[in-house]
Amino acid sequence: MCIIRSRSIRNIRTDQYYTLIAIYRNLKKTYQLKMSAMKKYFWDSEETEYMLKVLRELDIAKHLDGRKVRNLKLFKVAEKRMKQAGYHRSIDQIRHRWKVLKTSYYSWNNNQQTVKLTRFPQYATTMQSIMDESETWNRSHDTNRGPVRIRNRPKPTVHEEETEDSEEEVVTAAQSLHDNSTVDVIIKTDPDPETPPEMDSNLRIGFIGAGNMAYGIAKGVLQSGDVPPTNVKVSAPSTRNFGRFQELGVAVTHSNAELVSSCDMVFVAVKPHLVATVLSEITDHVTRKHIIVSVAAGVTLATLQGLLPFDAVVLRLMPNLPCLVQQGALLFSRGTRARQEDGDLLRSLLQHCGLVEEGPEAWIDIHTGLSGSGVAFVYLFAEALAEGAVKMGMPSALAHSIAAQTVLGAGQLLRDSGKHPAQLRSEVCTPGGTTIFGLHAMEQGGVRAATMTAVETATERARELGRKSAPTATENRK
Numbered sequence: 001m002c003i004i005r006s007r008s009i010r011n012i013r014t015d016q017y018y019t020l021i022a023i024y025r026n027l028k029k030t031y032q033l034k035m036s037a038m039k040k041y042f043w044d045s046e047e048t049e050y051m052l053k054v055l056r057e058l059d060i061a062k063h064l065d066g067r068k069v070r071n072l073k074l075f076k077v078a079e080k081r082m083k084q085a086g087y088h089r090s091i092d093q094i095r096h097r098w099k100v101l102k103t104s105y106y107s108w109n110n111n112q113q114t115v116k117l118t119r120f121p122q123y124a125t126t127m128q129s130i131m132d133e134s135e136t137w138n139r140s141h142d143t144n145r146g147p148v149r150i151r152n153r154p155k156p157t158v159h160e161e162e163t164e165d166s167e168e169e170v171v172t173a174a175q176s177l178h179d180n181s182t183v184d185v186i187i188k189t190d191p192d193p194e195t196p197p198e199m200d201s202n203l204r205i206g207f208i209g210a211g212n213m214a215y216g217i218a219k220g221v222l223q224s225g226d227v228p229p230t231n232v233k234v235s236a237p238s239t240r241n242f243g244r245f246q247e248l249g250v251a252v253t254h255s256n257a258e259l260v261s262s263c264d265m266v267f268v269a270v271k272p273h274l275v276a277t278v279l280s281e282i283t284d285h286v287t288r289k290h291i292i293v294s295v296a297a298g299v300t301l302a303t304l305q306g307l308l309p310f311d312a313v314v315l316r317l318m319p320n321l322p323c324l325v326q327q328g329a330l331l332f333s334r335g336t337r338a339r340q341e342d343g344d345l346l347r348s349l350l351q352h353c354g355l356v357e358e359g360p361e362a363w364i365d366i367h368t369g370l371s372g373s374g375v376a377f378v379y380l381f382a383e384a385l386a387e388g389a390v391k392m393g394m395p396s397a398l399a400h401s402i403a404a405q406t407v408l409g410a411g412q413l414l415r416d417s418g419k420h421p422a423q424l425r426s427e428v429c430t431p432g433g434t435t436i437f438g439l440h441a442m443e444q445g446g447v448r449a450a451t452m453t454a455v456e457t458a459t460e461r462a463r464e465l466g467r468k469s470a471p472t473a474t475e476n477r478k
Contacts, residue, residue, distance in 0.1 A: 022430075022431045045122060047082070047087045048097065048101075048123060051078065051087075051089075056130055058077060075095050078091075079091045082094070101127060104123075105127045105128075108124055203265065204231045204233070204264050205231060205264070205265045206260065206263030206267070207233070207259075208236075208268050209269035210234050210240075210242060213295050213319055214234065214267060215245065215324065216319065216321070216322075217295075217319060217323055218232060218248065218250060220323060220326055220350060220354075221353075223352040224352050226349075227349070230249065233251045233259050233262065233263060234250055234251070234252050234259075235255060235259040236252075256281050257281065257284075261285050265290070266282075266290060267294075268294045269295040272298050275294065275307070276307060279308055286309055287309075288313070291313045291315065291345070292304070292312055292314045293317050293346065294317065297462050297465060298365065298368070298463065298464070298465025298468075300316070300361065300466045303466070304316065304335065305336065311337060313335065313337045313339075314335035315333065315342065318332070318364050318371075320375050321375045322354060323353045329354055329367075329371040330354060330355065331356075331357050331358070331363060331367040332346060332347075332359075333360060333363070333364055343358055369458035369459030369460075372458075377455075382407050383403075385403040385406065386399040386400040386403035425439070
Protein backbone atom coordinates (compact mmCIF):
# COMPACT_ATOMS: atom_id res chain seq x y z
CA MET A 1 0.00 0.00 0.00
CA CYS A 2 2.95 2.33 0.60
CA ILE A 3 4.07 1.71 -2.99
CA ILE A 4 0.59 2.53 -4.23
CA ARG A 5 0.43 5.74 -2.24
CA SER A 6 3.88 6.88 -3.31
CA ARG A 7 3.05 6.85 -6.98
CA SER A 8 0.34 8.39 -9.02
CA ILE A 9 -2.50 5.97 -9.73
CA ARG A 10 -2.24 7.01 -13.39
CA ASN A 11 1.20 5.42 -13.65
CA ILE A 12 0.06 1.99 -12.46
CA ARG A 13 -1.63 -0.42 -14.83
CA THR A 14 -4.79 -2.18 -13.66
CA ASP A 15 -3.10 -5.58 -13.47
CA GLN A 16 -0.23 -4.12 -11.43
CA TYR A 17 -2.69 -2.44 -9.06
CA TYR A 18 -4.58 -5.65 -8.33
CA THR A 19 -1.33 -7.58 -7.97
CA LEU A 20 -0.16 -5.10 -5.34
CA ILE A 21 -3.52 -5.38 -3.57
CA ALA A 22 -3.17 -9.18 -3.53
CA ILE A 23 0.37 -8.95 -2.12
CA TYR A 24 -0.80 -6.54 0.58
CA ARG A 25 -3.65 -8.85 1.57
CA ASN A 26 -1.35 -11.86 1.76
CA LEU A 27 1.11 -9.93 3.94
CA LYS A 28 -1.73 -8.74 6.15
CA LYS A 29 -3.08 -12.29 6.46
CA THR A 30 0.37 -13.63 7.37
CA TYR A 31 0.78 -10.90 9.98
CA GLN A 32 -2.63 -11.66 11.51
CA LEU A 33 -1.84 -15.38 11.70
CA LYS A 34 1.49 -14.68 13.40
CA MET A 35 -0.13 -12.31 15.87
CA SER A 36 -2.81 -14.92 16.61
CA ALA A 37 -0.11 -17.53 17.25
CA MET A 38 1.80 -15.12 19.52
CA LYS A 39 -1.35 -14.28 21.46
CA LYS A 40 -1.48 -17.92 22.53
CA TYR A 41 1.57 -17.36 24.74
CA PHE A 42 0.79 -13.91 26.14
CA TRP A 43 -1.80 -13.77 28.93
CA ASP A 44 -2.16 -11.15 31.61
CA SER A 45 -2.70 -12.17 35.21
CA GLU A 46 -6.32 -11.01 35.29
CA GLU A 47 -7.52 -13.26 32.48
CA THR A 48 -5.43 -16.17 33.78
CA GLU A 49 -7.07 -15.87 37.18
CA TYR A 50 -10.50 -15.66 35.55
CA MET A 51 -9.76 -18.77 33.47
CA LEU A 52 -8.83 -20.71 36.61
CA LYS A 53 -11.98 -19.45 38.31
CA VAL A 54 -14.12 -20.69 35.40
CA LEU A 55 -12.37 -24.08 35.23
CA ARG A 56 -12.83 -24.54 38.96
CA GLU A 57 -16.54 -23.66 38.68
CA LEU A 58 -16.81 -26.30 35.95
CA ASP A 59 -15.33 -28.87 38.36
CA ILE A 60 -12.22 -29.53 36.29
CA ALA A 61 -10.89 -31.42 39.30
CA LYS A 62 -13.41 -34.19 38.60
CA HIS A 63 -12.19 -34.49 35.01
CA LEU A 64 -8.47 -34.84 35.74
CA ASP A 65 -6.82 -38.21 35.27
CA GLY A 66 -3.24 -37.63 36.34
CA ARG A 67 -1.97 -34.95 33.99
CA LYS A 68 -4.73 -35.33 31.41
CA VAL A 69 -8.25 -33.91 31.20
CA ARG A 70 -10.67 -36.69 30.37
CA ASN A 71 -13.48 -34.41 29.18
CA LEU A 72 -12.15 -32.05 26.48
CA LYS A 73 -15.57 -30.46 26.01
CA LEU A 74 -14.97 -28.67 29.28
CA PHE A 75 -12.67 -26.23 27.48
CA LYS A 76 -15.42 -25.41 24.98
CA VAL A 77 -17.69 -24.32 27.83
CA ALA A 78 -14.84 -22.35 29.40
CA GLU A 79 -14.25 -20.56 26.08
CA LYS A 80 -17.90 -19.44 25.98
CA ARG A 81 -17.81 -18.25 29.60
CA MET A 82 -14.65 -16.24 28.99
CA LYS A 83 -16.06 -14.70 25.83
CA GLN A 84 -19.12 -13.57 27.76
CA ALA A 85 -16.78 -11.90 30.27
CA GLY A 86 -14.94 -10.09 27.48
CA TYR A 87 -11.88 -12.37 27.24
CA HIS A 88 -11.68 -13.54 23.62
CA ARG A 89 -9.61 -16.70 23.81
CA SER A 90 -9.90 -19.77 21.59
CA ILE A 91 -10.31 -23.30 22.93
CA ASP A 92 -6.76 -24.11 21.81
CA GLN A 93 -5.38 -21.10 23.69
CA ILE A 94 -7.23 -22.06 26.88
CA ARG A 95 -5.98 -25.66 26.66
CA HIS A 96 -2.44 -24.46 26.10
CA ARG A 97 -2.63 -22.09 29.05
CA TRP A 98 -3.92 -24.89 31.30
CA LYS A 99 -1.04 -27.14 30.21
CA VAL A 100 1.49 -24.40 30.95
CA LEU A 101 -0.05 -23.94 34.41
CA LYS A 102 0.05 -27.71 35.01
CA THR A 103 3.71 -27.91 34.04
CA SER A 104 4.52 -24.98 36.28
CA TYR A 105 2.55 -26.55 39.14
CA TYR A 106 4.49 -29.82 39.02
CA SER A 107 7.79 -27.92 38.77
CA TRP A 108 6.77 -25.72 41.69
CA ASN A 109 6.01 -28.79 43.80
CA ASN A 110 9.40 -30.30 42.97
CA ASN A 111 11.40 -28.05 45.28
CA GLN A 112 10.31 -24.90 43.44
CA GLN A 113 12.65 -25.39 40.49
CA THR A 114 12.60 -23.17 37.42
CA VAL A 115 9.01 -22.90 36.24
CA LYS A 116 7.52 -22.03 32.90
CA LEU A 117 5.62 -19.02 34.26
CA THR A 118 7.43 -16.30 36.13
CA ARG A 119 4.14 -15.20 37.72
CA PHE A 120 3.13 -18.71 38.79
CA PRO A 121 3.37 -18.01 42.57
CA GLN A 122 0.21 -15.88 42.39
CA TYR A 123 -1.66 -18.79 40.79
CA ALA A 124 -0.11 -21.47 43.02
CA THR A 125 -2.87 -21.41 45.67
CA THR A 126 -5.66 -21.91 43.14
CA MET A 127 -3.77 -24.65 41.29
CA GLN A 128 -2.98 -26.41 44.57
CA SER A 129 -6.66 -26.39 45.57
CA ILE A 130 -7.73 -27.76 42.16
CA MET A 131 -5.17 -30.57 42.34
CA ASP A 132 -6.12 -31.39 45.94
CA GLU A 133 -9.80 -31.53 44.97
CA SER A 134 -8.90 -33.82 42.07
CA GLU A 135 -6.98 -36.21 44.30
CA THR A 136 -9.76 -36.25 46.90
CA TRP A 137 -12.45 -36.83 44.28
CA ASN A 138 -10.56 -39.62 42.51
CA ARG A 139 -9.79 -41.35 45.79
CA SER A 140 -13.41 -41.23 46.95
CA HIS A 141 -14.75 -42.47 43.61
CA ASP A 142 -12.23 -45.25 43.03
CA THR A 143 -11.36 -47.06 46.25
CA ASN A 144 -9.50 -49.81 44.36
CA ARG A 145 -6.95 -47.38 42.99
CA GLY A 146 -5.74 -45.92 46.22
CA PRO A 147 -4.24 -42.43 46.37
CA VAL A 148 -3.49 -40.74 43.10
CA ARG A 149 0.24 -40.68 42.58
CA ILE A 150 1.87 -38.42 40.04
CA ARG A 151 4.98 -39.83 38.39
CA ASN A 152 7.83 -37.36 38.45
CA ARG A 153 9.03 -36.12 35.10
CA PRO A 154 12.18 -34.19 34.21
CA LYS A 155 11.98 -30.69 35.58
CA PRO A 156 10.80 -28.24 32.89
CA THR A 157 12.80 -25.16 32.03
CA VAL A 158 11.58 -21.79 30.88
CA HIS A 159 12.08 -22.77 27.23
CA GLU A 160 10.50 -26.20 27.41
CA GLU A 161 7.68 -26.78 24.94
CA GLU A 162 4.62 -28.82 25.86
CA THR A 163 3.00 -31.41 23.65
CA GLU A 164 -0.75 -31.42 23.11
CA ASP A 165 -2.73 -34.39 24.43
CA SER A 166 -4.95 -35.77 21.71
CA GLU A 167 -8.39 -37.20 22.45
CA GLU A 168 -7.07 -40.67 21.55
CA GLU A 169 -4.29 -40.33 24.16
CA VAL A 170 -6.82 -39.31 26.79
CA VAL A 171 -9.04 -42.33 26.05
CA THR A 172 -6.05 -44.71 25.95
CA ALA A 173 -4.68 -43.37 29.24
CA ALA A 174 -8.04 -43.73 30.97
CA GLN A 175 -8.47 -47.29 29.69
CA SER A 176 -4.93 -48.34 30.66
CA LEU A 177 -5.33 -47.10 34.23
CA HIS A 178 -8.37 -49.22 34.99
CA ASP A 179 -9.46 -52.72 34.04
CA ASN A 180 -12.57 -53.05 36.18
CA SER A 181 -16.18 -51.96 35.89
CA THR A 182 -15.83 -49.27 38.55
CA VAL A 183 -14.31 -46.86 36.09
CA ASP A 184 -17.01 -47.57 33.52
CA VAL A 185 -19.58 -46.45 36.05
CA ILE A 186 -17.58 -43.32 36.89
CA ILE A 187 -17.16 -42.36 33.26
CA LYS A 188 -20.85 -42.82 32.54
CA THR A 189 -21.94 -40.76 35.51
CA ASP A 190 -19.22 -38.11 35.20
CA PRO A 191 -20.98 -34.82 34.49
CA ASP A 192 -20.36 -33.34 31.04
CA PRO A 193 -20.26 -29.53 31.03
CA GLU A 194 -21.81 -29.54 27.57
CA THR A 195 -24.63 -31.86 28.60
CA PRO A 196 -27.77 -29.92 29.47
CA PRO A 197 -29.20 -30.33 32.95
CA GLU A 198 -31.52 -33.26 33.35
CA MET A 199 -35.08 -32.09 32.89
CA ASP A 200 -38.14 -33.18 34.77
CA SER A 201 -40.17 -35.38 32.45
CA ASN A 202 -43.28 -33.76 33.94
CA LEU A 203 -42.22 -30.25 32.89
CA ARG A 204 -45.21 -28.59 31.22
CA ILE A 205 -44.69 -25.89 28.62
CA GLY A 206 -47.21 -23.41 27.26
CA PHE A 207 -47.22 -20.95 24.36
CA ILE A 208 -49.41 -17.87 24.36
CA GLY A 209 -49.59 -17.12 20.66
CA ALA A 210 -49.59 -19.54 17.74
CA GLY A 211 -47.41 -17.71 15.23
CA ASN A 212 -44.20 -18.74 13.50
CA MET A 213 -41.94 -18.10 16.50
CA ALA A 214 -44.09 -20.22 18.81
CA TYR A 215 -44.27 -23.00 16.21
CA GLY A 216 -40.51 -23.00 15.57
CA ILE A 217 -39.67 -23.10 19.28
CA ALA A 218 -42.26 -25.81 19.92
CA LYS A 219 -40.79 -27.97 17.16
CA GLY A 220 -37.30 -27.59 18.63
CA VAL A 221 -38.46 -28.39 22.16
CA LEU A 222 -40.28 -31.53 21.01
CA GLN A 223 -37.40 -32.64 18.83
CA SER A 224 -35.19 -33.09 21.90
CA GLY A 225 -37.52 -35.84 23.12
CA ASP A 226 -37.23 -34.63 26.71
CA VAL A 227 -40.70 -33.11 26.68
CA PRO A 228 -43.61 -35.20 25.32
CA PRO A 229 -46.24 -33.48 23.13
CA THR A 230 -48.85 -34.15 25.81
CA ASN A 231 -46.96 -31.74 28.11
CA VAL A 232 -47.17 -28.84 25.64
CA LYS A 233 -50.16 -26.54 25.17
CA VAL A 234 -50.82 -23.57 22.89
CA SER A 235 -53.28 -20.73 23.39
CA ALA A 236 -54.54 -18.27 20.75
CA PRO A 237 -57.78 -16.36 20.12
CA SER A 238 -58.11 -17.80 16.61
CA THR A 239 -58.02 -21.41 15.38
CA ARG A 240 -56.25 -20.39 12.17
CA ASN A 241 -52.82 -21.76 13.18
CA PHE A 242 -53.96 -24.55 15.48
CA GLY A 243 -53.73 -27.21 12.76
CA ARG A 244 -49.94 -27.41 12.54
CA PHE A 245 -49.63 -27.57 16.34
CA GLN A 246 -52.19 -30.36 16.52
CA GLU A 247 -50.15 -32.28 13.96
CA LEU A 248 -47.32 -32.23 16.50
CA GLY A 249 -49.68 -33.72 19.12
CA VAL A 250 -49.90 -30.47 21.08
CA ALA A 251 -53.06 -29.47 22.94
CA VAL A 252 -54.75 -26.17 22.05
CA THR A 253 -56.97 -23.77 23.92
CA HIS A 254 -58.44 -20.26 23.69
CA SER A 255 -57.91 -19.49 27.39
CA ASN A 256 -54.61 -17.93 28.43
CA ALA A 257 -55.51 -18.27 32.12
CA GLU A 258 -56.17 -21.99 31.69
CA LEU A 259 -52.83 -22.43 29.93
CA VAL A 260 -50.85 -20.65 32.66
CA SER A 261 -52.58 -22.59 35.42
CA SER A 262 -51.58 -25.90 33.82
CA CYS A 263 -47.98 -25.07 32.75
CA ASP A 264 -44.62 -24.48 34.44
CA MET A 265 -42.87 -22.51 31.68
CA VAL A 266 -44.87 -20.08 29.55
CA PHE A 267 -43.62 -18.49 26.32
CA VAL A 268 -45.34 -15.16 25.60
CA ALA A 269 -45.09 -15.12 21.80
CA VAL A 270 -47.42 -12.30 20.79
CA LYS A 271 -46.94 -8.95 19.06
CA PRO A 272 -45.27 -6.29 21.25
CA HIS A 273 -48.38 -4.11 21.48
CA LEU A 274 -50.38 -7.07 22.87
CA VAL A 275 -47.95 -7.98 25.66
CA ALA A 276 -49.46 -5.65 28.28
CA THR A 277 -52.97 -6.97 27.59
CA VAL A 278 -51.90 -10.61 27.77
CA LEU A 279 -49.86 -10.22 30.96
CA SER A 280 -52.60 -8.31 32.75
CA GLU A 281 -54.91 -11.21 31.90
CA ILE A 282 -52.63 -13.91 33.34
CA THR A 283 -50.92 -12.04 36.21
CA ASP A 284 -53.31 -13.40 38.87
CA HIS A 285 -52.41 -16.95 37.81
CA VAL A 286 -48.62 -16.53 37.82
CA THR A 287 -46.87 -18.01 40.87
CA ARG A 288 -43.27 -18.49 41.97
CA LYS A 289 -43.13 -21.87 40.25
CA HIS A 290 -43.70 -20.31 36.83
CA ILE A 291 -40.99 -19.25 34.39
CA ILE A 292 -42.25 -16.58 31.99
CA VAL A 293 -40.29 -16.22 28.73
CA SER A 294 -41.13 -13.24 26.51
CA VAL A 295 -40.41 -13.39 22.78
CA ALA A 296 -41.80 -9.90 22.05
CA ALA A 297 -39.38 -7.53 20.34
CA GLY A 298 -38.56 -4.34 22.22
CA VAL A 299 -40.42 -5.18 25.45
CA THR A 300 -37.86 -4.86 28.24
CA LEU A 301 -37.41 -7.01 31.31
CA ALA A 302 -38.33 -4.03 33.48
CA THR A 303 -41.62 -3.70 31.62
CA LEU A 304 -42.34 -7.41 31.86
CA GLN A 305 -41.55 -7.52 35.59
CA GLY A 306 -43.70 -4.44 36.14
CA LEU A 307 -46.70 -6.21 34.60
CA LEU A 308 -46.27 -9.41 36.63
CA PRO A 309 -46.10 -10.22 40.36
CA PHE A 310 -42.94 -8.85 42.02
CA ASP A 311 -41.49 -12.35 42.60
CA ALA A 312 -42.15 -13.65 39.06
CA VAL A 313 -39.28 -15.35 37.24
CA VAL A 314 -38.92 -13.64 33.87
CA LEU A 315 -36.58 -14.15 30.92
CA ARG A 316 -36.45 -12.28 27.64
CA LEU A 317 -35.74 -14.26 24.48
CA MET A 318 -35.15 -13.10 20.92
CA PRO A 319 -35.28 -15.90 18.31
CA ASN A 320 -35.44 -15.56 14.54
CA LEU A 321 -37.40 -17.15 11.70
CA PRO A 322 -34.94 -20.01 10.89
CA CYS A 323 -36.06 -21.59 14.17
CA LEU A 324 -38.72 -23.11 11.93
CA VAL A 325 -36.02 -25.35 10.46
CA GLN A 326 -33.98 -25.61 13.69
CA GLN A 327 -31.27 -23.28 12.34
CA GLY A 328 -32.13 -20.23 14.39
CA ALA A 329 -29.96 -17.78 16.31
CA LEU A 330 -31.40 -17.14 19.76
CA LEU A 331 -30.23 -14.78 22.49
CA PHE A 332 -31.79 -14.57 25.95
CA SER A 333 -31.34 -12.51 29.10
CA ARG A 334 -32.46 -13.22 32.65
CA GLY A 335 -34.57 -10.94 34.84
CA THR A 336 -33.70 -10.04 38.43
CA ARG A 337 -35.53 -13.05 39.90
CA ALA A 338 -34.27 -15.59 37.36
CA ARG A 339 -31.46 -17.87 38.53
CA GLN A 340 -28.64 -19.47 36.57
CA GLU A 341 -30.56 -22.74 36.73
CA ASP A 342 -33.51 -21.12 34.94
CA GLY A 343 -31.23 -19.94 32.16
CA ASP A 344 -29.64 -23.39 31.88
CA LEU A 345 -33.09 -24.99 31.63
CA LEU A 346 -34.13 -22.60 28.86
CA ARG A 347 -30.88 -23.20 26.98
CA SER A 348 -31.37 -26.94 27.28
CA LEU A 349 -34.92 -26.77 25.96
CA LEU A 350 -33.90 -24.63 22.98
CA GLN A 351 -30.72 -26.47 22.02
CA HIS A 352 -32.39 -28.06 18.97
CA CYS A 353 -33.66 -24.69 17.69
CA GLY A 354 -30.16 -23.59 16.65
CA LEU A 355 -27.48 -21.42 18.25
CA VAL A 356 -28.53 -20.37 21.79
CA GLU A 357 -26.56 -17.76 23.73
CA GLU A 358 -27.08 -15.75 26.91
CA GLY A 359 -26.08 -12.11 27.23
CA PRO A 360 -26.96 -8.80 28.89
CA GLU A 361 -30.30 -7.30 27.97
CA ALA A 362 -28.59 -4.42 26.11
CA TRP A 363 -27.62 -6.96 23.44
CA ILE A 364 -31.18 -8.16 22.85
CA ASP A 365 -32.22 -5.14 20.77
CA ILE A 366 -28.95 -5.36 18.82
CA HIS A 367 -29.64 -9.03 18.20
CA THR A 368 -33.09 -8.03 16.93
CA GLY A 369 -31.51 -5.77 14.32
CA LEU A 370 -28.70 -8.20 13.48
CA SER A 371 -30.48 -11.56 13.38
CA GLY A 372 -34.21 -11.05 13.91
CA SER A 373 -34.51 -8.47 11.13
CA GLY A 374 -31.25 -9.59 9.53
CA VAL A 375 -32.97 -12.65 8.11
CA ALA A 376 -35.08 -10.36 5.91
CA PHE A 377 -31.93 -8.50 4.82
CA VAL A 378 -30.42 -11.80 3.67
CA TYR A 379 -33.62 -12.67 1.79
CA LEU A 380 -33.49 -9.33 0.01
CA PHE A 381 -29.89 -9.98 -0.99
CA ALA A 382 -30.74 -13.50 -2.22
CA GLU A 383 -33.62 -12.08 -4.24
CA ALA A 384 -31.36 -9.46 -5.84
CA LEU A 385 -28.73 -12.13 -6.52
CA ALA A 386 -31.26 -14.26 -8.37
CA GLU A 387 -32.71 -11.33 -10.28
CA GLY A 388 -29.23 -10.42 -11.50
CA ALA A 389 -28.91 -13.92 -12.96
CA VAL A 390 -32.38 -13.63 -14.54
CA LYS A 391 -31.32 -10.34 -16.12
CA MET A 392 -28.36 -12.12 -17.70
CA GLY A 393 -30.57 -14.86 -19.16
CA MET A 394 -30.95 -17.64 -16.56
CA PRO A 395 -34.44 -19.11 -15.89
CA SER A 396 -36.02 -17.63 -12.76
CA ALA A 397 -36.65 -20.91 -10.91
CA LEU A 398 -33.08 -22.11 -11.42
CA ALA A 399 -31.65 -18.71 -10.47
CA HIS A 400 -33.57 -18.60 -7.17
CA SER A 401 -32.61 -22.19 -6.36
CA ILE A 402 -28.91 -21.49 -6.94
CA ALA A 403 -29.11 -18.21 -5.00
CA ALA A 404 -30.63 -20.02 -2.00
CA GLN A 405 -27.94 -22.71 -2.10
CA THR A 406 -25.23 -20.05 -2.43
CA VAL A 407 -26.45 -18.24 0.70
CA LEU A 408 -26.77 -21.54 2.58
CA GLY A 409 -23.32 -22.78 1.59
CA ALA A 410 -21.62 -19.45 2.27
CA GLY A 411 -23.25 -19.22 5.70
CA GLN A 412 -22.29 -22.74 6.68
CA LEU A 413 -18.68 -22.23 5.57
CA LEU A 414 -18.51 -18.95 7.48
CA ARG A 415 -19.85 -20.59 10.64
CA ASP A 416 -17.81 -23.79 10.49
CA SER A 417 -14.48 -22.35 9.33
CA GLY A 418 -14.23 -19.79 12.13
CA LYS A 419 -12.66 -17.33 9.71
CA HIS A 420 -13.49 -13.64 9.48
CA PRO A 421 -15.85 -12.82 6.57
CA ALA A 422 -13.23 -10.54 5.05
CA GLN A 423 -10.72 -13.39 5.00
CA LEU A 424 -13.14 -15.71 3.19
CA ARG A 425 -14.04 -12.93 0.78
CA SER A 426 -10.38 -12.35 -0.06
CA GLU A 427 -9.93 -16.07 -0.71
CA VAL A 428 -12.58 -15.90 -3.43
CA CYS A 429 -11.00 -12.90 -5.15
CA THR A 430 -8.23 -13.26 -7.71
CA PRO A 431 -6.34 -10.32 -9.19
CA GLY A 432 -8.26 -8.99 -12.15
CA GLY A 433 -10.94 -11.68 -11.77
CA THR A 434 -14.73 -11.55 -11.91
CA THR A 435 -15.30 -11.36 -8.16
CA ILE A 436 -13.22 -8.24 -7.49
CA PHE A 437 -15.02 -6.43 -10.31
CA GLY A 438 -18.39 -7.47 -8.89
CA LEU A 439 -17.39 -6.39 -5.38
CA HIS A 440 -16.27 -3.04 -6.75
CA ALA A 441 -19.72 -2.56 -8.23
CA MET A 442 -21.33 -3.45 -4.89
CA GLU A 443 -19.13 -0.97 -3.03
CA GLN A 444 -20.09 1.72 -5.54
CA GLY A 445 -23.72 0.90 -4.82
CA GLY A 446 -23.16 1.36 -1.09
CA VAL A 447 -24.14 -2.19 -0.08
CA ARG A 448 -21.88 -2.22 2.99
CA ALA A 449 -23.09 1.15 4.33
CA ALA A 450 -26.73 0.34 3.56
CA THR A 451 -26.51 -2.96 5.45
CA MET A 452 -24.89 -1.38 8.50
CA THR A 453 -27.53 1.36 8.47
CA ALA A 454 -30.28 -1.27 8.22
CA VAL A 455 -29.02 -3.05 11.37
CA GLU A 456 -28.68 0.26 13.18
CA THR A 457 -32.18 1.39 12.19
CA ALA A 458 -33.79 -1.92 13.17
CA THR A 459 -31.99 -1.81 16.53
CA GLU A 460 -33.18 1.73 17.23
CA ARG A 461 -36.73 0.72 16.31
CA ALA A 462 -36.56 -2.16 18.81
CA ARG A 463 -35.41 0.29 21.49
CA GLU A 464 -38.22 2.67 20.55
CA LEU A 465 -40.74 -0.13 21.00
CA GLY A 466 -39.26 -0.75 24.44
CA ARG A 467 -39.66 2.89 25.42
CA LYS A 468 -43.29 2.88 24.24
CA SER A 469 -44.08 -0.25 26.25
CA ALA A 470 -42.71 1.19 29.51
CA PRO A 471 -45.54 3.74 30.10
CA THR A 472 -48.10 1.03 29.40
CA ALA A 473 -46.58 -1.14 32.12
CA THR A 474 -46.72 1.74 34.62
CA GLU A 475 -50.37 2.44 33.82
CA ASN A 476 -51.29 -1.23 34.23
CA ARG A 477 -49.56 -1.41 37.63
CA LYS A 478 -51.56 1.58 38.82
